[in-house]
Amino acid sequence: MSTLSFLIPVAVLMGIGGLGAFLWSLRNGQYDDLDGAAERILYENDDKPLGG
């Protein structure tokens, strides 16, 4: 029980971290142009996203 009491919160917090990361990336436009990103890697430009 005592191990559970900190292991479960740790696990849940890590999950929340992952969820937060996904929601952040969604809002940041990381999934806006999946086709473009696949092509961009072929060109050697100094490539910075517009929002960043």
Next chain:
Amino acid sequence: MDELMLASRDLGDGLRQVALSVPDMRCGVCMVELETTLGRIPEVRSVRANLTTKRLTINWQADNGTPPDFAGLIGTIGYTAVLPTEGHEHLDDEISGLLRALAVAGFCSMNIMILSVSVWSGADPATRQVLHMMSAALALPAVIYSGATFYRSAWRALAHGRVNMDVPISIGVLLSFGLSLYDTFAEGRQTYFEASTSLLFVLLVGRTLDQLMRKRARSAAASLADMMPKGANVIRADGRVEYVSLNEIGPGTRTLIAAGDRIPADGTILSGLSELDRSLLTGESRWETVGPGGQVRAGDLNVGHPLTVEATIAPGDSTLAELHRMLEAVEDGRSGYRMLVDRAARLYAPVVHGLSVFSFLAWFLVTHDIHLSLTIAISVLIIACPCALGLAVPMVQVVAARRLFKHGVVARDGSALERLAEIDTVVFDKTGTLTQYDPMLVTGTWNGPLDFSLAGSLARFSSHPMSKVIADYASRGKAEALPLEDVREIRGNGLEASFRGERYCLGRAAWAANGDGGDRTAAASTIVLTRGGQVLASFLFGERIRAGSVKAVQFLKDRGIAVQMLTGDVPAAAFSVAREVGIDHVKAAALPKDKAIAIDALRGRGRNVMMVGDGINDAIALKSAHVSMAPASGSDISRSAADFILLNGDMDGIRVALTTARRASVLIRQNFALAIVYNVISIPLALSGYASPLIAAVAMSTSSILVVANAVRLEIDADALSLRRAQTDRLAGAVQ
């Protein structure tokens, strides 16, 4: 220019942002080219191309506040840029909303699942209580936030007195969550948190896939509105030229249409001689020559010289707008069609609800234990809840759509695939669908080698498609290049030049032979070379049968599908094409209205008709048919009316689409059968009170996996199909 200014968004500090839609951005090279070209303008701070949405986002800052000519610059490197119309963002928002809901549901259900495993493996009552509490806390966001889509849809359906799949889902999820919450605080043994959240998760996966498919289809049928001008240069009474927005243009307004501009409203040409690209409306790639007094329609693109046009009606009443309204008014050919899922739901929902109520009453009568009866009733609801059913259809449709996309066919939505599988009659349009307007030299006659060489040399001076064909043919036919003098191109008529002191003309028969340039309506299918009105050589042009047309017709006939042709062209031309592709049933000289009437007549006889057409005159027929297809080269209006778009213009797409649709409908039925088998096994278990949450979870996930795996079979089968086809093609090639 002013358009750009209006569309720019102020980012502060004089920095402005504008989004341009570039429909012909297709690859990485296009992206890089656009970005580097625009990046070189000093006013541009940053520029970013998006290949998925085919948009350019430009941040710019100009001291004098006027934006650089972005569209013009993009035009010089061979792309077209237009200002996007609002309305697309709505769909994007919906998808990212679904993704967010999906992420939340996924996170919650996975965590609850892990906690539930420890409960099932035998936690002591105190730990169990804690784990249940945590599960409840985790389930709350999923049930409230992720489930909202389903509750809204269910509520809408109920408010209209209908029942859809979302009704049992919503009731199941909410009831099970409520009961589990009660059990958590009453220290019960079982909760159904993981069942309700994973149900939401799986169903959201299905819904998100469905939305993504629609988005792809919509971007393929590039919106008509995007192509329309947002304003025009108006000539004021005092001679000033001013840029105004569309709603200030009315009858009598004089507009100046520069080369490269679209006509904003139907009108009459006052001055100027030019050529118009009317493909937006008609789908014909052939340019039309127009002069003073000529009629123009909104949406025509001026490709030649500047024109002064007097509008006869306001843009909102123009032919284009009128057509749009007509299309909306035509009762959608499939509005009566009910999706398979909805039909299933109509049967399914009452059965599930009935069973659940029945089990509650039966158990209550036997045991007089409200809690136990309620638990069993809810477990029936949850177990029978269409987890696999929710995936059964979208999963297959998405795999099928992906498959089709690889073969150059875009499906507008899932129901189009279902309808395609049911067709028994196909009606083709001729021009632009079975044939391609791409001038092809049918025959050429000339008096002597000198005349032939003259025609070839003269044709080389023009970039007109027909001249190109003649020049090409001449250079292959060993024609000499002759030194011509004083070459002049008379737009819309032809070319003239001097050779050894004599004047030669090459061009439209009427003009070159009689010097009559007035009559511009006759179809220019014969080009002649003349000297002083005497015909020396003549070239006859015809239309080319589109790649795969013959094969597609043959394929349809082999499948026992009736094939007909419905065209506005003259009977002679229609019959010759029909003979060539193998269609027996032809109706020629049909007006747009006749086309729609013919389709309705066929439907009235109980036929499921597929219409394949490209032009503006097919749009209503496309909409009233059971299912419709349009080649991507067709007019914009036909593309937005059709269910399927053939991207590479190969009629072979019909074969691929039909085979895939039929496979998909078989797989969907198999999936339904799987889901029913699952229910037949699990519902009795639930009714008899043996369905623990563990059994529910296992049964639900296995059935979902089975259904998904079955859908993926479509991809494998289709691969085998394309392989077989490649082999037969090779064989055919070897024979030739």
